[in-house]
Amino acid sequence: MKTRTLVVPAIALLLGGAGAQAAPPQGDLPIHREMSSTVTLPFAEAGTRTVDLRTINGTIRVTTEDRRDVKLSVTRRTDAERESDVADADRDVRLDTSPRGATVAAVVHEREDVCGESNRSPRDSWWDRQRYRVRIDLVAVVPHGTRIRLCTINGSDIVATGAFADFDVSNVNGRVEVSGVRGSGRAITVNGPVTVTFAESPRDASEFRTVNGSVVVTFPPDLSADLRLKTFHGDLLTDFDVEPLPVQTTSRTKADGRVVYRAGGSTAVRIGRGGPLLTFDTLNGDVRILRAGR
Numbered sequence: 001m002k003t004r005t006l007v008v009p010a011i012a013l014l015l016g017g018a019g020a021q022a023a024p025p026q027g028d029l030p031i032h033r034e035m036s037s038t039v040t041l042p043f044a045e046a047g048t049r050t051v052d053l054r055t056i057n058g059t060i061r062v063t064t065e066d067r068r069d070v071k072l073s074v075t076r077r078t079d080a081e082r083e084s085d086v087a088d089a090d091r092d093v094r095l096d097t098s099p100r101g102a103t104v105a106a107v108v109h110e111r112e113d114v115c116g117e118s119n120r121s122p123r124d125s126w127w128d129r130q131r132y133r134v135r136i137d138l139v140a141v142v143p144h145g146t147r148i149r150l151c152t153i154n155g156s157d158i159v160a161t162g163a164f165a166d167f168d169v170s171n172v173n174g175r176v177e178v179s180g181v182r183g184s185g186r187a188i189t190v191n192g193p194v195t196v197t198f199a200e201s202p203r204d205a206s207e208f209r210t211v212n213g214s215v216v217v218t219f220p221p222d223l224s225a226d227l228r229l230k231t232f233h234g235d236l237l238t239d240f241d242v243e244p245l246p247v248q249t250t251s252r253t254k255a256d257g258r259v260v261y262r263a264g265g266s267t268a269v270r271i272g273r274g275g276p277l278l279t280f281d282t283l284n285g286d287v288r289i290l291r292a293g294r
Contacts, residue, residue, distance in 0.1 A: 029079035029133060033086055039097075041070045047102030048165075051142045054115040054151040055108040058137040064144045064162025064180070070104045072097075073139040080132040089132040108136050115151040116170060147183065157192070163199065175213070184276065189213065193285065197292075201225070207279040214285035217278075218292050224272030227289065230265050230281045238289035242269035 043049055051070055053060050058075075074095060080086045098105045107114060137155070142148070144163040152158060156174040160167070167185035169176050175192035184204035187194050193213035201223045208215045214234065219225075226245065229236045245268035280287045 029081055029131075031078075031080045031083060031086060033078045033080075034075070036073065036075045038071065038073045041072055041097055041104045041106070042099075043069065043102055043104055044099035045101040048147055049143060049145070050103040050147040050149065051140060052103055052105040052107065052149040053138050053140060054106075054149070055136045055138055055155060056110050056113060056115050056152065057133065057135045057154045058108070058152060059155040059174075060137075060150050060152055060158045060160075061139045062148060062150065062160040062162070063141050064146065064164065065141055067141065067143050069143075071141040072106055074106075075137040075139075077135040077137075078132060082131070085131040089134050093134040093136070095136060104142075106138060106140075110134070115153055116149075145182070176210075194282075202276055202278065205277045205279075207281070209279070209281040210285065211283045212285065213282065214288065215280050215282050216286075216288045216290065217280065218290040220292050222272070223291075224275040225270075225278050226274050226276070227269050227271060228277065228279045229267045229269070229287050229289075231283070231285065231287050232265065233284045234282060234286040236267055236287050238269075239291045239294050240271045240289060242271055244268070245270050 051062070053062070076095075078086055078089045080089060093108065093110045095106060095108050098107070142162075145165050147165045147167070148160060149168045150158050150160060151170050152174070153172045154174075155171065158169055158171050158174065158176050160169065160178045161180060163180045163182060164178065166183035167178055167181060167187065169178055169185070169187045171189035171192060173191045174189065175195070176187045176189045177195045178187055179195075179197040181196060181198045181202075182200040184202040184206045186207045186209075187196050188207070188209040190210065191212045192210060194208050194210050194215045195217075196208060197218040198220060201220050202225070208217055219240075223240065227242070280289070
């Protein structure tokens with residue numbers, strides 16, 4: 001299997017329309033470089049088309065159109081203490097594009113760090129501190145009906161608008177917004193709202209989670225599903241007709257022999273005839289289940 005490494009500064013000099021520019025210094029890192037480029041990535045094989053876009057510091061935006069490949073635009077911004085640190089950033093932070101059968105992937109590696117993988121490396125000593133910041137923003141146009149995996153950590157937001165199949169979208173510090181879904185999946189973040197709009201009712205289990213923010217999901221009027229909803233500091237709201245369901249409880253035995261049952265704080269309801277389990281969870285915010293057209 002061949003892997004192409006898409007080093008943004010290099011391809012920016014090779015592709016038409018790419019360019020580099022300087023900008024005013026920012027904060028404690030006085031040196032700034034910014035470069036942009038656009039490439040077209042084909043699917044290597046037939047099958048379920050999947051686009052896997054992952055960055056660490058940067059936004060992700062995806063739209064769909066009638067096409068057979070993926071158009072990817074990349075903007076790379078580097079802030080550094082010294083010119084030599086810019087070279088270190090170019091070496092340490094790379095964007096790899098990998099044809100994997102029916103999957104087109106563009107994944108940022110920062111040393112050993114990759115979004116969505118538990119392999120972050122410690123940097124304990126003062127002299128090993130990171131002397132640069134690199135932000136890589138990804139903008140992609142993908143075929144209608146593509147399955148998407150999108151991941152960032154510090155990117156303010158992930159926005160996907162179009163006609164998508166299954167989805168796996170995760171953020172940490174920023175919002176998640178996906179619309180036009182015709183599949184199932186998950187949308188999660190930690191600090192920010194989650195907003196998802198389905199063009200067709202999900203046929204499989206799905207989940208929507210955040211910690212600090214609201215969860216707002218819109219479904220077609222013909223939705224049939226079982227819902228599990230949870231918030232600690234907010235409201236649970238829907239404009240569908242719902243039927244309450246028993247909530248599963250857990251138990252534990254105290255030292256004095258008493259058994260304490262806990263419901264876990266979830267509310268369970270059924271819409272229509274029931275169906276796949278849809279989970280909605282936040283700590284600080286509302287959960288809103290909306291009916292399209294209302």
